[in-house]
Amino acid sequence: MSPIFKDSIQSEEQLRELLGYPSPLVMKKTINYLDEHCKSFIERSPMLFISTADRLGSCDVSPRGDQSGFVHILGDKHLVIPERPGNRRLDSILNILENPNIGILFVIPQLEETLRINGIATVIKDKAILERMKAFDKEPLVAIGVEVEECYIHCAKAFKRSRLWQPDSWLSSEHLPNAAKILAAHTASHEDDIAASLKETYEKRLY
Structure with missing residues (x-):
């Protein structure tokens, strides 16, 4: 158990007492x-x-x-x-x-x-x-x-x-996470290379 979580539920009895049936x-x-x-x-x-x-x-x-x-x-x-x-x-x-x-x-x-x-x-x-x-x-x-x-x-x-499913709750495109940027950071790669690889995969290797 992580020391970060100091007050945890240890039994179903404790859980049911809080959340019911x-x-x-x-x-x-x-x-x-x-x-x-x-x-x-x-x-x-x-x-x-x-x-x-x-x-x-x-x-x-x-x-x-x-x-x-x-x-x-x-x-x-x-x-x-x-x-x-x-x-x-x-x-x-x-x-x-x-x-x-x-x-x-x-x-x-x-x-x-x-x-x-x-x-x-x-x-x-x-x-x-x-x-x-x-x-x-x-x-x-x-x-x-x-x-x-x-x-x-x-x-x-x-x-x-x-x-x-409510479009008015969706983020605008410029505020969405960038998969190529994330992968580049996690793999110590160049973002442009990752972006090109993803584009090729999505366009040519779906099936």
Whole structure:
């Protein structure tokens, strides 16, 4: 425990005393399969975030995005997320090889509620599945297959507080963080070289 944090919660009893218990509706909302509503949500989602951990419990959260419908649904208990080209760190994939537990958050632009799915993940290279996930004539080399264990809608409070989908809350472009500048600082590189590399990657290596 960090010495910076001097007054911490040590038990669920302490936590419940402060924050209370979920309502009966919240306790009932979890299902263990993909019903028609969950499938419809996934089919409309162009962005998701996956949470994984290695065998020691070190965690990682990573975004996955594509055209709506890019996640392939297999019946009521399984879905498949294509692994498009990235930076080859493979953090999520390597974690899954050590610890198959996965959490997924599906997001739809303008909608403030999200869909949460927890389950067991497998790194697959099943040709019959991968060829159905082709984009711009390029087939993913691997994908993340997920067996659904929990599925539920998450309320909109975080999005309402952040006003994420409200354009009047967005920063102007000149006040946004500069990825090339950050990467240059972290890697002791030249900002112009990093900017050119990012531009080439985004324009030519999305798939």
